[in-house]
Amino acid sequence: FFGIPICLTLLSFFVFRFLPLKHSNEQKPPRLFTAEELSLYNGTDSRLPILLGIMGSVFDVSKGNTHYAIGGGYNHFSGRDASRAFVSGNFKEEGLTDDLTGLTSSEVKSVLDWRDFYFRSYEYAGKLEGRYYDRYGNPTKFLKGAESKAARGAQLLEKQKIEEAKATSCNSKWSQEDGSEVWCDEGYPRLVQRPHEIAITGKASKRCICIKDDELGRPGLEVYNGCEPHETKCRL
Known part of the structure; x- marks a missing residue:
């Protein structure tokens, strides 16, 4: 009888020491920001990280604070989704918008290329509720449409490259x-x-x-x- 508790103790030690707990591998769902919440992370409060949105994806760019903090050359992107400005170069208030209406397929592709850059270079912080993600964090028709347009642009660029090589x-x-x-x-x-x-x-x-x-x-x-x-x- 004395051996049973000892065996159970050893078994428990083995399970908790060598087998990871199930919840430790579970990833938390990405945070869903509103535009008002995102605007708080624009670099004006040193206690908060600096965030920016592009195509509805939100990234923590705090490690690039020399660029994204107040006074930095890219601060106009902080605390908002200014997707259009990444290709338009219009950094006035009316140009700092996430609306890609009227952009060509190659321009939309360039915006998605910028989004991919942030995925590679900075920490993903969540999603922005609005044009590209709904209140539940699901992609909207605008995101799907933009991604389809960018894919079409990539196909045309490749086709043009092949034809021009002739x-x-x-x-x-x-x-x-x-x-x-x-x-x-x-x-x-x-x-x-x-x-x-x-x-x-x-x-x-x-x-x-x-x-x-x-x-x-x-x-x-x-x-x-x-x-x-x-x-x-x-x-x-």
């Missing part, structure tokens, strides 16, 4: 004395529309490629102003 880009240089100059080691400089650029950025743009003799009849080629069709070097 043509040799012109060499180029600029100097204060001579201005800009483009040239081809083989072929002739021609301007062409960048494929998918309007869908990606909302604007049309052109690039310089080198065209060989047997390709000169290809549609969509534009000779630089002031440059002869068979010149290999053009000053702009």
Whole structure:
């Protein structure tokens, strides 16, 4: 009979010493902030951490307090979700918003890239109730829509990269004395529309490629102003 308590004691010691308690591995659900609560963590109170939101995800950026505290270059991001300003560069009050309406797919992708940067570089603190997460912390249609748009932008960028790799880009240089100059080691400089650029950025743009003799009849080629069709070097 005396051996039973001893065995139970040893068994208890083994369980609590070597087997982790179940609740020790359970992660607490992320905290859900309101906009008013998040605004308290803007660096004005040294007793509180500095938090910022992007796409509804909240991060503790206290370790970068030289940048995010009052007087820091990024303090305008602290205590709020200013997702749009990460790509717009508008740091006035009206620009410090989480509304991404009207941004192109590549711009939305850039915002998500910034969000990924904060996930890699700073401590995740929770979610912000509002545009991107509802009162229960569930993703809203706005978050899903933004992520889908960013994915579309990434696909278009990759497709454009593959298509542009098929043509040799012109060499180029600029100097204060001579201005800009483009040239081809083989072929002739021609301007062409960048494929998918309007869908990606909302604007049309052109690039310089080198065209060989047997390709000169290809549609969509534009000779630089002031440059002869068979010149290999053009000053702009």
